[in-house]
Amino acid sequence: MPKLDLSRLPWRTGSGYPGxxxxxxxxxxxxxxxxxxxxxxxxxxxxxxxxGAMSSLRHxxxxxxxxxxxxxxxxxxxxxQGAHEMLPGxxxxxxxxxxxxxxxxxxxxxxxxxxxxxTRTPAETAFYSDLDMMVKIAEGxxxxxxxxxxxxxxxxxxxxx
Amino acid sequence: MPKLDLSRLPWRTGSGYPGxxxxxxxxxxxxxxxxxxxxxxxxxxxxxxxxGAMSSLRHxxxxxxxxxxxxxxxxxxxxxQGAHEMLPGxxxxxxxxxxxxxxxxxxxxxxxxxxxxxTRTPAETAFYSDLDMMVKIAEGxxxxxxxxxxxxxxxxxxxxx
Numbered sequence: 001m002p003k004l005d006l007s008r009l010p011w012r013t014g015s016g017y018p019g020x021x022x023x024x025x026x027x028x029x030x031x032x033x034x035x036x037x038x039x040x041x042x043x044x045x046x047x048x049x050x051x052g053a054m055s056s057l058r059h060x061x062x063x064x065x066x067x068x069x070x071x072x073x074x075x076x077x078x079x080x081q082g083a084h085e086m087l088p089g090x091x092x093x094x095x096x097x098x099x100x101x102x103x104x105x106x107x108x109x110x111x112x113x114x115x116x117x118x119t120r121t122p123a124e125t126a127f128y129s130d131l132d133m134m135v136k137i138a139e140g141x142x143x144x145x146x147x148x149x150x151x152x153x154x155x156x157x158x159x160x161x
Numbered sequence: 162m163p164k165l166d167l168s169r170l171p172w173r174t175g176s177g178y179p180g181x182x183x184x185x186x187x188x189x190x191x192x193x194x195x196x197x198x199x200x201x202x203x204x205x206x207x208x209x210x211x212x213g214a215m216s217s218l219r220h221x222x223x224x225x226x227x228x229x230x231x232x233x234x235x236x237x238x239x240x241x242q243g244a245h246e247m248l249p250g251x252x253x254x255x256x257x258x259x260x261x262x263x264x265x266x267x268x269x270x271x272x273x274x275x276x277x278x279x280t281r282t283p284a285e286t287a288f289y290s291d292l293d294m295m296v297k298i299a300e301g302x303x304x305x306x307x308x309x310x311x312x313x314x315x316x317x318x319x320x321x322x
Contacts, residue, residue: 079163
């Protein structure tokens with residue numbers, strides 16, 4: 001039925017980032033809502049951030065519109081213009097191709113959460129603002145490289161540290 | 162900037178339904194969030210319902226995924242299975258082509274509101290569950306007819322009553 005029982009929908013944790021960059025996913029959990037509801041044209045997730053956690057490494061998408069609404073606690077949006085506090089009901093939008101890299105971090109001492117919507121596209125490229133890294137996504141596979149397409153080094157992914 | 166200042170974004174009222182059916186929009190106001198944020202791949206709106214108001218006539222979409230999250234008050238989701246109370250944080254999804262017609266009504270004595278997301282598609286057809294009416298939407302134009310494509314009568318649109 002259309003109404004979702006969020007108390008029964010599973011959460012997932014962890015991160016697909018390479019090497020020690022995967023630690024960027026620590027304290028973050030994701031509850032998919034769109035897939036269990038049968039949606040295919042965009043994804044909808046609740047993302048929950050423990051104190052100190054972040055939504056992702058700061059990035060921007062080339063193909064997919066992204067929208068967030070804070071639903072619990074206080075999130076801080078970090079983008080090229082600085083830090084912007086966001087409370088429940090506050091919203092932000094990130095059009096595809098806008099090179100203003102962004103992520104949400106929980107700088108508070110309580111859990112925080114937000115709803116996020118992202119278009120489903122056959123392929124996607126995202127660039128990371130604070131690293132020489134990009135990801136190309138196709139058919140569910142994530143290929144992380146430097147921005148020129150060459151392989152990431154162990155130094156970059158923290159595996160030498 | 163990506164963070165939206167909802168206090169400055171305009172609201173719109175009224176309904177595009179034909180004839181006296183337009184009264185279905187009474188007590189409903191809509192604040193677009195996706196367009197002012199530069200999103201083009203899906204629409205995002207806040208819909209506010211005064212007591213007694215409804216989101217729309219009960220309908221389903223053939224081309225566009227729809228997702229809602231209640232953000233304020235109590236909404237009642239009406240679909241083919243009956244009435245389902247929805248509180249802030251409760252979500253529902255309506256995949257394109259699922260013929261379970263739905264709308265949200267405010268049966269409480271306080272204002273209610275919800276966030277709604279809908280895919281942008283070049284064209285759309287929606288069917289109304291409780292009326293012999295459909296709408297075809299293309300290039301911003303809404304063409305309401307009977308489900309067989311013939312013109313609505315004045316009886317159907319309430320103009321003879």
